[in-house]
Amino acid sequence: MVILNQNTVTEHIQHKRFEQLRSMLLDCNAVDIALLLRDIPAEDRALAFRLLPKGLAVQVFEHMEPDQQHQLLEAFTTDTARDLVMGMSPDDRAALLDEVPASVASRLVRLLSPRERKVTLELLGYEEGTAGRLMTPYFVGLRDDMTVGQALERIRRMAHDRETIYYAYVVDGERHLLGAVSLKDLVLTHDDTRISEMMTTSPKYVMTYTDQEDAARLLQDYDLLAVPVVDSENRLVGIVTWDDLADVMEEEATEDIYRYGAVEVPEEGYFRASLLNVARRRVVWLFLLIAVNTVTGSIIAGQSDLLQEVVILAAFVPLLIGTGGNVGAQSSTVEISGLATGEVGGGRAAFIVGRELAVGLLLGALLGLLVVAWAYLLGRELRVAIIVGVTLLAISSMAAMVGGALPFVFRVFKIDPAMVSAPFITTVMDIFGVTLYFLIAHLLLRL
């Protein structure tokens, strides 16, 4: 396995050793070349790319990101650009056209053959993030009155331009989806058997408007390599293959993690976005959180008299609200992830929130005892130490309950539970925390 090194490539280009670079590239996998070209300067990229023979160039091109594809196309003649864009699979091509400016897109569409143009424009008609946008219309279709031998013959004839030949789909005269067969089953069945006798009837399918995440989950749950996509009349219009859906799974996981950190993902990816764009994606959340947090300020400001009297109370605020935030973050993490993987259903919400409350009480009791000891050592005032311990118990239970319940509450109001971010929970618990603290302090100091 030849591992390409981006420094070697840049050096070869600087010293104009194009023949050496070319033979180096020819030894490599298309994906490796794409990964390498991603990280070198744009001029070098176009230069290196020109060295590739046409077939390999098309493969490498398809594995690049849309913005770099666009840059490359601008650097090439119309003929080369046509070859590259024609060589892409329809779903990748739709993703590219969606990315480039409208004028470029319409110029690229004009380069396509009438058939490819029709196919591409159809895909672009589906919303981003749906199965319709991800699918390819190049699947293997069979009739149910064919024999296995005929089906294998047909697959062999069609294989060269099909996205996958490992599944074939059986349709009637109006293209309604009737069944599915795997190449493995075909190979294991006698040539004279009719497809209708051996196909899986009522195979799993998705609609064109099915969310790409749901399509990915279906593929994963049923160990499929591809899933057929049908329109509202149950006509087979395409298939989504597992390689597209693996990317979707990763994308969605990243999105969930970002959301949990209260960052909106810029379209071009965080690390390639401009500084201002990044700040814009973060400031909205921060501003909202600060607005919410002004409540804590008002509450504490209203307790000036108490604080003037027992100033040591102020020392425990960060620890108390911090622990509330931490317990809340733990509980919400678990519920959000459970809802996302389907491990937790809405039906068991009451049970699960109750269980979180029990966990919160247990944690609060354990940690509260420790904190009482520490608070007494720091302040040498037993009543303050007791106030701090009781507050910790109360905050911990409340945080576990609120953190566990919020994802469900969001879902009831049709908001994505993943919007319950760690910073959001922390901020909510700041308010509950100071409220509980001063409430308990007033109650116990009056004893």
Next chain:
Amino acid sequence: MVILNQNTVTEHIQHKRFEQLRSMLLDCNAVDIALLLRDIPAEDRALAFRLLPKGLAVQVFEHMEPDQQHQLLEAFTTDTARDLVMGMSPDDRAALLDEVPASVASRLVRLLSPRERKVTLELLGYEEGTAGRLMTPYFVGLRDDMTVGQALERIRRMAHDRETIYYAYVVDGERHLLGAVSLKDLVLTHDDTRISEMMTTSPKYVMTYTDQEDAARLLQDYDLLAVPVVDSENRLVGIVTWDDLADVMEEEATEDIYRYGAVEVPEEGYFRASLLNVARRRVVWLFLLIAVNTVTGSIIAGQSDLLQEVVILAAFVPLLIGTGGNVGAQSSTVEISGLATGEVGGGRAAFIVGRELAVGLLLGALLGLLVVAWAYLLGRELRVAIIVGVTLLAISSMAAMVGGALPFVFRVFKIDPAMVSAPFITTVMDIFGVTLYFLIAHLLLRL
């Protein structure tokens, strides 16, 4: 598509309508049956399971979780248990044996045929979480001097018990890995062509000890359906297929999210673990975080005189340290996720942390202005309002820098960057926050 309903199943069982239940189950997909059985009481599960014909029973069994497989096996006769365990693929069987008590495991191993016993014990020899543990030894092996026609014939003959036939691997007499061919390429090539002329030489592969996450990434990056696994002498010992790796990807994503919320995942899954076990998995982190947070208490306690004098200062503590935590959580989220997906390399650490600092300054300046206005309205003291604004600017920059840098620092010390959880960042920023606040307050109040 028949959607099974768990209430219907329970009802059928209660009224002993076994024939109806049986014909209902026969209409369903094995995966759906497994999902359904997962959620009904254990006695009903065994009852319903007994109704399945042998072939379907084996398939359903394989899609269940190890602990439920174990329960079922205990309920059956030795003969049925043998059929079920023999019907599993070796990697799933290894996962089951790893889960059950040692006495049960050795009893189950004795049920196996000598060949299956050998294969299973070999897999158990590899560490959990490695490619060796996930692989199946049932792949299609070819010789490079075969013709395509001979290869297709061999594949057809072997297909019934191979995990996948869509890739075949070419080995020499000592089982060294020489190349790979896809069934698609075989189908597209003339029958008389030699395998050596059309195979992919130096295919991507993993070692038996390769981390399962790395194997999954390889599959995804190169759009493969399976990847060969070789031992330290480069001998082909098995293949890992995409369905196992899709589960790995989901598992690892869940683990990352849990870690980011500072929860250790109990082995049996959070929602099936006992209350005490769950509390145990959370209390360690909480305790550590509280221990760290006692520092803030000591700092504030040391500032009693200042607070007695300007008591309104205490009102802004939650907002200031909260914003620090939020900015830090955002920055660390982005870096952890970038490191996990490989989007960010260690080489660019300085650049990336610098960029975070710039973002933090920008955010701090924007939010600081707003906060000055609010602080003045609340306290009617201009100097306090200015202290709060300046602190916010300082905290925001520092939080972005610390949050952005910590994942890299962890990596330098060979700690998984995913250990930088939101609660950890929040707690660290609590300390920095109060320190900066009182420092700035002293400086500005002395003016």
